[in-house]
Amino acid sequence: MKKLLSVGQFNICLEGEELPGSLLYGLSTRNEGDVLFIDLLIKAELPTVFPPCRLDVSCDLNDMHSLWTPCLHGHPKSIRNKGIPEIWTNFSSHISHVSPVGCFYNVQGQNKVAFAFSDIKNIVRVHAGAYEEETAAKIIMHLFSTPTEPMTEYRATLRLDVADVNYHQAISGLSRWHETLMDSSQMPVPAPAMEPVYSTWYAFHQQLSQDGIEQQCKIAAEMGCKTIILDDGWQTDDSNRGYKYCGDWEVSANRFPDMAAHVKRVQAMGMKYMLWLSVPFVGRGCRVWQDFESNLLFYSEKNQTGTLDPRYPKVREFLVGTYTRLVQEYNLDGLKLDFIDEFDMSFATGTALEPDKDRDTESLPEAVDRLMMAVRKSLQAINSDILIEFRQRYIGSMIRKYGNIFRVHDCPHDSITNRAGIMDLRLFSGDTAVHSDMFIWSETDTVESASLQFINTLFSVPQISPNLGTLPDEHLQMCRHWLSFWKEHKQVLLQGELRSCYPEMHYPIIESQLGIEKVITLHAAMICDIFTNKEESITVVNGAMVERICIKTSINVLANISVFNCLGKKVCDLPEVELTGIKEIPVPKSGYLKIEKSNI
Template identity: 45%
Template sequence: MKEIKSNYRIIRIDGADDLNLNIVSEKLEEGLESIKFKITSENPIYMPKVTISWKQPIIDIHSYWYPTAFRNKAFHADWARGFFSKATISAPVSCLYNANGQNRHTCAFSDALNTVNINVGVHEEDGTFECKIVLFTELSKKTHEYEGELRIDTRDIPFYESLKDVSKWWETFKKYKTAFVPEAARQPMYSTWYSFHQELKDYEIEKQCSIAKKLGCEAVIVDDGWQTEDNNRGYAYCGDWKVSSKRISDMKEHVKRVHDMGLKYLLWYSVPFVGLYSEVWNRFKDKLLGYDEILKTGVLDPRYPEVREYLISIYENAVAEWDLDGLKLDFVDEFDLPYDKKDNYNEFMDFESVQEAVDCLLSSVIEKLRFIKPDIMIEFRQRYIGPYMRKYGNMFRVTDCPNDPITNRIGSMDIRLLCGNTAAHSDMLMWNTDDTVESAALQFINILFSVPQLSMRFENLPQEHFKMISFWLRFWKQHRDVLLDGRLIPYYPALNYPVIVSSTEEQYLAAVYADFVVHLGKEANKNIILVNGTLKNKLYVEIENDLGHRKMEVLNCMGEVVKKENINLGKGVLIVDIPVSGIAYIK
């Protein structure tokens, strides 16, 4: 083990004793430091497992955030496994913060390609966090050199500012150059998954598209089912990617009809899967990372050039032949090298590292598709939302959480904290049509700060529900600048963001999801919009400075005006009467 004294702490490096190790610590500013290290070997080797560790006193720290924590913001134990990050899973960053959401310890690592294990766990004996970053837990490739950089931030700033700075830091590396984000990627979309699953028919899709366009959607994502007549939700027939004529009689003409409605068209692919009953099974059955007996599908091994060339050609031909505007590339986190195949590298592969092969595959996909269509859209789903994925795609969607508005809110906020200008999309909205219109509206209200995706059969909606979704889509498009591009403040992360505020020079918009007091500070001296995301008829507002007399207009969840009045926003706590799932405009 080697120890060095950085600016603020002792850093331990374990596992590299037989290698050459060079470490440089740099203080970037008060509370922010960088530790760069380089491991070298005289000859190319498989790097041994290396652990970088340090301690952080548990002082004024009350909760823990990492990219795939979702609802669980609890502390980990030092003996726990922590979480793993690689190109197609999560991101190498975690944040400890206090009950007010102030950063106390954010650590991030520069290598988002290879598998990295991060464990920030409570050490019971001395009341500290034992912080560990473990490298080379998965066999990668023989090399004689490895470089990495550890960033530790203990500045007293909001947790979201610390995470935003990590995202900007990653952007400074050339290897993380982000994909262009077309305007269409930031517009509401209709998805077929929850509304149709695999029971697709071209004329039914077009029927929904026609209504979706009138409501304000600008694209459709046609999900699983277009390539198979099987309705079992498995992947046994994936791999050929030929259109099922029983689903879509003529794909090119179908896409053209949707285009004529004014909508963009995106198509789903499960990237790594080649099904047992596909025509190409025999071609690729010996070029697999693994096989799933339940799903009846193999996971292709991208280390084979033939595999990558096949997949790239599938996507190129589809975009060129059918005039597609984008692809939804699914299950890329399944590219994983099982331990029992760690020694199976052979002469027909051109990569030893699975992750480097995935990088080559996905980098080539977006490069080739942008040559055909410069504003191509590529969607990835949460967990694959790290800095490498921003190279390959321009849309990150919340993981599947049907009919679950709270998880949708949490997921969209977690994405936004790190995604920079990459478009953050909600999971597709769906709900039970027998629910009250106010309860159904919560599905939309909880994802206001992301790009909405809808997945309902519009003709099955009660009239009130249709009126509600029409209103909220209009509201979202009208206020998109503040919702997507404003100064975002997600309060109380330990409680899963019960209050979210975003503001511009012209507007201050606060959405409240629980019985919390909304604090209106100095920045609220502008047009104010209060969104009631609770099932109560009032919100509590604390006013820091006397904002004087204002005009207020109150709307219900369907956009109907229920009240207009003059109010006095004097200093102190004010109760504002707003219907359940309603809005108050204060000008």
């Protein structure tokens, strides 16, 4: 079966296998301004496992120089950040992975074609890139590559936006459209989700102790951190960083002799308390292993760990009951729920690929939705402001229903990857709180270099993870300063209008404006345009490790300028400076300028 349409600049093809009996394929289009909607309908008279099919859209590859996607996408031998890959490469989208979206844009950052598919629950193989045989840009949605439950009808829509707007505006439009498809059922974001976090992971990994954590919290709270995430290690005496002992989720009495009292003491310091859990894993070293060894999606002999299959009601009941028990027993403020992207049928083996009467659904996406909504509802019944964190890659549109914190994927010491991940998340995550990956740095590094960990993450909620008890005094001073700086500019950084140029270069200039106040971060020795949008107070942060900032104005402005170093110490004042055209100002590495428009 093949259906062809040509609408404006787009050639559209729907291809699918024929089955014995009646299987009806429908394809239609509609326009709303600059947006083309392609509607797909597949119908069967009787419940049917639909065969694989593909929706293929192509257009001339004109004035398209990069492709934004929510994950790394392309061939490993030729991959570049935000590159346009060969069309045969693809990424997988489903409920516990990224969303089926992307945006072709040009060097000037203008949108050319932004696309989003409506099926954000089931597995969709997304191909987007260059089709060299036709010098065309192609977008392909491969459907039903993994068998689904029998159905009689499937409806989906591909949204194509060709509006002449900046890429970030087009991507935000995709996010808003997905919100409407979910009836705006995103999990509410309480105020604590927008406060700095101390994470134990990079500093201690599984080497945790009750007294040691309280000592860290005392320093972190004094610095301005409002939440602690106790990561892996609290549930086991083993420190080999595996998951063999995940599953019972009982506190190690050796590491935390009185967990309830410990949590209470930390909360008395003014900090919320969150606990890490690995959602899908159950290890052979756990007491519950025998209860669930027949309810697995797959098993890793190397790790001696299985991945639970949430299509079994008993699995969902166990996980929901476990999280409810922990939150109630220890009066927790939130959970960090890890590895839900392992709920993936492409990993399934053995009996997980065969029907089983003990399951109440054969659809893994449906089971994940049931599980995560049950987790959300049960925890909100205990605490309406419960905090739930997920991380890249499981940051698709539907995940916003189950959590209120999205964190950048692990990138220890790599502040540039942190910055790029933050911006990718900010562009497509709506009002969900976006957190940096918890960051760490060498205690022997200069404060100017270490400051880049903060500078590159300013437009997120910072998560820090050094051993605060061993940091040199100057590093502690640096931490205090940047957390204070973030707090001072928090509203602009998180709630202002966010813009950035050159995402293909890892967003080298980022700015956010709220009212008359603007904050700009420079991550390369580039010229920064200021006074472009009625701002009167500007902070320009030097994240390029050079000793100057170059600013440019297209109008004549009289301004008062102050120069600061990375510890917040004022270096000098430059009163009533006439700004016109390009001006270079000496600024310490990792320092910043404060520019106030003069009223004279």
